[in-house]
Amino acid sequence: MSFVQIESLTKKFGDLTAVNDVSFEIEKGETVGLLGPNGAGKSTTIDIIVGLRKPTSGRVLVDGFEPSKNGLEVRRAIGYVPQRAAIFEDLSVRENLSLAAEMYGIPRFKHRVAEIIKEFELEEKADKLAGTLSGGQKSRLNFALGCIIADSQLIILDEPTVGLDHRRRMEAWGFVRRLHGSGKAVLLTTHYMEEADALCSRILLMDRGKIVAQGSPQQLKSTLSDELVVEYTFAEMPSEELVQKLTALPDVVGVNRDDLSLKVTLKSGALPQVRQLVHESKLLIRSSSEKRVTLDDVFRHYTGSELREKGE
Ligand SMILES: Nc1ncnc2c1ncn2[C@@H]1O[C@H](COP(=O)(O)OP(=O)(O)OP(=O)(O)O)[C@@H](O)[C@H]1O
Numbered sequence: 373m374s375f376v377q378i379e380s381l382t383k384k385f386g387d388l389t390a391v392n393d394v395s396f397e398i399e400k401g402e403t404v405g406l407l408g409p410n411g412a413g414k415s416t417t418i419d420i421i422v423g424l425r426k427p428t429s430g431r432v433l434v435d436g437f438e439p440s441k442n443g444l445e446v447r448r449a450i451g452y453v454p455q456r457a458a459i460f461e462d463l464s465v466r467e468n469l470s471l472a473a474e475m476y477g478i479p480r481f482k483h484r485v486a487e488i489i490k491e492f493e494l495e496e497k498a499d500k501l502a503g504t505l506s507g508g509q510k511s512r513l514n515f516a517l518g519c520i521i522a523d524s525q526l527i528i529l530d531e532p533t534v535g536l537d538h539r540r541r542m543e544a545w546g547f548v549r550r551l552h553g554s555g556k557a558v559l560l561t562t563h564y565m566e567e568a569d570a571l572c573s574r575i576l577l578m579d580r581g582k583i584v585a586q587g588s589p590q591q592l593k594s595t596l597s598d599e600l601v602v603e604y605t606f607a608e609m610p611s612e613e614l615v616q617k618l619t620a621l622p623d624v625v626g627v628n629r630d631d632l633s634l635k636v637t638l639k640s641g642a643l644p645q646v647r648q649l650v651h652e653s654k655l656l657i658r659s660s661s662e663k664r665v666t667l668d669d670v671f672r673h674y675t676g677s678e679l680r681e682k683g684e
Pocket residue numbers: 385388389390408409410411412413414415416417455563
């Protein structure tokens with residue numbers, strides 16, 4: 373039996389279906405990514421797994437326990453790092469961790485607190501008020517709080533790197549890899565496809581409450597492996613006629629014109645015909661590039677929308 377089993381999970385808030393008939397499983401030791409844009413239903417799904425919300429329908433089992441009935445068992449089996457850090461700013465780092473450890477009834481909790489402070493490199497700040505920590509340090513404390521139970525089998529991280537600069541993000545990736553290395557299963561949500569690509573052995577693509585596709589990063593990309601994106605920048609604006617001719621080619625999936633540039637998504641076999649049409653248009657090409665499939669493209673393929681919002 374899988375460590376986490378989720379069957380036909382649905383959560384409604386009034387008229388809004390935030391999670392819509394979602395089913396998936398998490399095996400011991402695997403790193404699973406829930407990847408989707410804002411409002412996809414990622415946090416709501418997690419809130420139900422950790423027992424913070426009740427589902428409208430469907431079933432969740434964690435290590436054989438139902439979060440809504442056996443809250444204590446589930447909380448002991450999972451370490452949870454919330455999207456918004458739940459930190460008491462007027463307590464020290466050590467006090468924050470001790471409070472959490474006591475709450476979980478961790479035996480010899482002082483020892484465990486010292487251990488976790490070391491693990492998350494918070495020694496220097498251990499006796500400083502949490503409110504005085506930098507953003508990156510707060511994020512480390514948030515991680516540490518979620519990992520305080522030494523023998524939890526699964527760590528759930530809700531958007532672990534949002535708002536972090538590059539260096540802190542890489543540090544957080546390191547923590548996730550370390551958790552995986554120590555044998556724990558990890559479920560993380562993100563709307564950064566490169567994060568899911570780098571960290572997860574399996575990705576669930578979520579959009580508007582539904583899992584629209586799932587597989588390893590490689591499997592997801594290979595569903596579109598036959599596709600290619602060619603981008604041209606011309607010296608003048610490409611004509612409507614060219615756009616129409618390209619669109620009419622049987623193996624051209626999409627054509628996007630934006631001022632001087634033209635982006636053509638095509639099955640690789642159509643490349644010679646596309647090149648021919650562009651050549652015949654006699655437009656002066658300033659630059660051209662061909663791109664491999666990314667998870668962004670996969671997401672667009674399944675949902676028709678962009679994974680990341682513009683300007684992010
Ligand atoms: N308590 C609530 N009451 C009403 N609607 C809610 C509530 N919580 C979430 N929602 C709605 O449910 C949908 C899913 O929200 P959720 O927070 O699960 O998305 P998310 O995928 O975690 O997004 P983000 O990437 O922004 O964190 C959204 O449309 C949101 O507005």
